[in-house]
Amino acid sequence: MISAGIVRGALLILLAVVLVLGLLIVGNRLVRRHRERRRERIAAPVRGSLLQLLCAEEDEQTELLNRLAETDRRTWAALEPTLTALLGKVAGGARTALVRLYELRGAAVDAVADLSSRSAARRGRAAQVLGQLSHRPAAPSLCRLLADHDPEVRLAATRALGRCGGPEAVSYLLEALHGPRAVPPAAVTRALVSLGPEAQRSVATGLEHPQPLARAVAIEVLGATGVVSRTSEIARALREDPQIEVRVKAARALGRLGMPEGLEPLLAAVRPGQPVALRMVGAGALGTLGAVAATGPLAELLGDPDRHVAATAARALLQIGPEGRAELQAAADDSGGPAAAQARAVLAESAVGAARDDVRAEVAL
Structure with missing residues (x-):
């Protein structure tokens, strides 16, 4: 058995460790606060000039710019x-001045x-x-x-x-998705979207990248930026890519692009036997696409064994417009079954949303 002395010793050591860690945390905060106050104190004499610069007209900025640019290194660092x-916050003339x-x-x-x-x-x-x-x-x-x-x-x-960056940065960003020092896909996607139209051709080369994550990101960017000229290539990825993640991204992109070429691949993606994740995204994409021709296939999905697929199909029918709503109403009027229950639930949800919007409109008036 462990003696009481050993237990007491261990507890004392544990308390000492906790105390030291606490002191380190408090000390670190105090040092950081001291540095911030010191920086504010050093910068205080020129903050007024900075505020004047941000508010000044262009013809009044020269003197202020020269004054701030000539500050000593210590003040500039602060x-x-x-x-x-x-x-990162200002725009227009204030940003130009900075x-x-x-x-x-x-x-x-x-x-x-x-x-x-x-x-x-x-x-x-x-x-x-x-x-x-x-x-x-x-x-x-x-x-x-x-x-x-x-x-x-x-x-x-x-x-x-x-x-x-420009088009030349695209390949580096796509490569940064892989390896032990990978960059999160969301950050890479935002950067590629921000590069704008001049980088679209370079992003499209990512559709042939050997790594599935790079292909998926390239497809997502092309869909988000509305590059309709790549619809056929994205449709091919939906049909043929071996990775489900890439096919899911392709389905979502085809819905966003809104081109007729996306209809058939999306209809194939929602058929029984396809992965559930793909069928869900494909059903949602058909609603975003807004093709009336998708009304019948989506109505058939209302009674799908997977409730997530069925619910997505019901909401997609609402997005299609009057034809889709008519299909929902017909299913809701049926005597029973999962399709009728799904249709009623989505129609009720839509009615509640419409009533809420009406109330908000009245309040706004």
Whole structure:
């Protein structure tokens, strides 16, 4: 048996560890608060000029810009976190003024140099600044940071490339989806969408990527950005891709693109025997597509053994319009069965939503 002395000793050690950890946490907070207050104190003399700059007319900005650009390094370092935050929040003339301030200060050049810093915090902050400045020359260096050992730096570089990258960044972003230093797919998708129309051709090359995740992301981006010229390729992915994740993304994209070419592949995707996840997304996509020709097949799904597929089909019928609502009403008027119950539930849900909208409209008046 363990003696009482050993137990007491272990408890004392545990209490000592807890106490030390508590002191470390409190100490860290105090140090951080001290640094923030010190930074605010140093930046205080120029904050008024910064506020004037943001509110000034263009012809009144020159003197203020010169004054702020000539501040000493210590004051600029204290003010920069505020500038970085403002860059992500303001627009129009205020944003233009901040960009000019960074240019006069040479901060973009300094930020590019900081991308090679040993400090992960400095690399991440530099990437953030360059993205907010839309500093296109930094794109190659940011592409290299997609493989940084620090995950926060990789995320910062991904977001920055969405703002300052071009078609040449697409392949790097798609490759960043894989490996031990992968970037989350959602971040890559947002960056690729933000690159705009000039990158669409490069994104489309991802449809042939050997990695299924890259194909799935490429399809999602093409669907989200409305690249209707790639409808046939996305339809082929829905029919033929070996990975269910890619086929699901293709089904959703075809609904968003809204082209007639998407109808037949989507009808095939909802047939019995297909994976449930694909049938659900396919049914929803048929509703988004809005093709009247899908009314009959969707009505047949109201009695599907999988209730999720049936519920999605019922809501898709509502999206189609009067023809779909008529099918729902006919099913609801039936004497019974799962199809009738599903149709009644969705019609009731629609009626409640319509009544709520009416009340809100009356309140607004």
